[in-house]
Amino acid sequence: xxxxxxxxxxxxxxxxxxxxxxxxxxxxxxxxxxxxxxxxxxxxxxxxxxxxxxxxxxxxxxxxxxxxxxxxxxxxxxxxxxxxxxxxxxxxxxx
Amino acid sequence: xxxxxxxxxxxxxxxxxxxxxxxxxxxxxxxxxxxxxxxxxxxxxxxxxxxxxxxxxxxxxxxxxxxxxxxxxxxxxxxxxxxxxxxxxxxxxxx
Numbered sequence: 001x002x003x004x005x006x007x008x009x010x011x012x013x014x015x016x017x018x019x020x021x022x023x024x025x026x027x028x029x030x031x032x033x034x035x036x037x038x039x040x041x042x043x044x045x046x047x048x049x050x051x052x053x054x055x056x057x058x059x060x061x062x063x064x065x066x067x068x069x070x071x072x073x074x075x076x077x078x079x080x081x082x083x084x085x086x087x088x089x090x091x092x093x094x095x
Numbered sequence: 096x097x098x099x100x101x102x103x104x105x106x107x108x109x110x111x112x113x114x115x116x117x118x119x120x121x122x123x124x125x126x127x128x129x130x131x132x133x134x135x136x137x138x139x140x141x142x143x144x145x146x147x148x149x150x151x152x153x154x155x156x157x158x159x160x161x162x163x164x165x166x167x168x169x170x171x172x173x174x175x176x177x178x179x180x181x182x183x184x185x186x187x188x189x190x
Contacts, residue, residue: 009169011118011177016169017160019114023106065112074104074111082106 020068023082027089028061034092038062041088051081115163118177122184123156129187133157136183146176 009016029035035057042064046052054065064085068074104111124130130152137159141147149160159180163169 009118009171009174011120011174011181013181014118014120014177017117017119019117022112022114023104023109024112025106025109076104079104079106082109086106086108 018072020070020072021074022065022067023074023078024063024065025082025085026061026063027085029089029092030060032059035060035062037092038089041092042085045081045084045088049081049084051078053081053085113167115165115167116169117160117162118169118173119158119160120177120180121156121158122180124184124187125155127154130155130157132187133184136187137180140176140179140183144176144179146173148176148180 027038029038039055039057039062042053042055042062051066054067056063056065064082066074066078066082068078122133124133134150134152134157137148137150137157146161149162151158151160159177161169161173161177163173
């Protein structure tokens with residue numbers, strides 16, 4: 001049985017999902033107040049920017065995951081957004 | 096700012112994740128007993144086959160997600176496994 005390339009794999013009743021690449025980073029904070037501040041700032045950034053990353057967080061950390069847009073590739077827009085997220089976190093951590 | 100292809104996107108401190116394509120299917124059962132039987136049979140199949148799909152289930156359904164192997168492409172091996180999973184489910188549903 002020879003290997004078949006991904007694009008032709010089809011099993012009736014099953015869906016083939018191609019997930020876009022992601023940029024992901026975990027930010028650790030010193031307090032829940034800092035975590036909340038980061039989430040608030042990130043919400044503002046998302047609204048002004050139109051990029052709503054996937055967030056996973058608990059008391060003292062937030063993991064931010066930015067998916068590639070529909071074209072399936074990470075572009076400079078995602079990298080620029082990631083750098084803005086870094087800036088938000090740094091501003092909070094440096095008080 | 097021009098778009099940069101995915102392979103060159105790098106932001107310091109951020110990890111680039113390329114998720115493999117997936118085959119996914121939701122199986123609905125008539126009782127929790129059927130669901131458990133399917134999960135048991137699937138566990139046996141996984142052990143004999145070495146393919147451990149991602150499972151999400153509740154009382155009367157199981158969603159099975161088969162990821163591509165490390166080479167990043169879905170191959171006939173994954174399709175064959177999906178068909179075996181179909182057979183398990185059909186056997187249970189047909190009592």
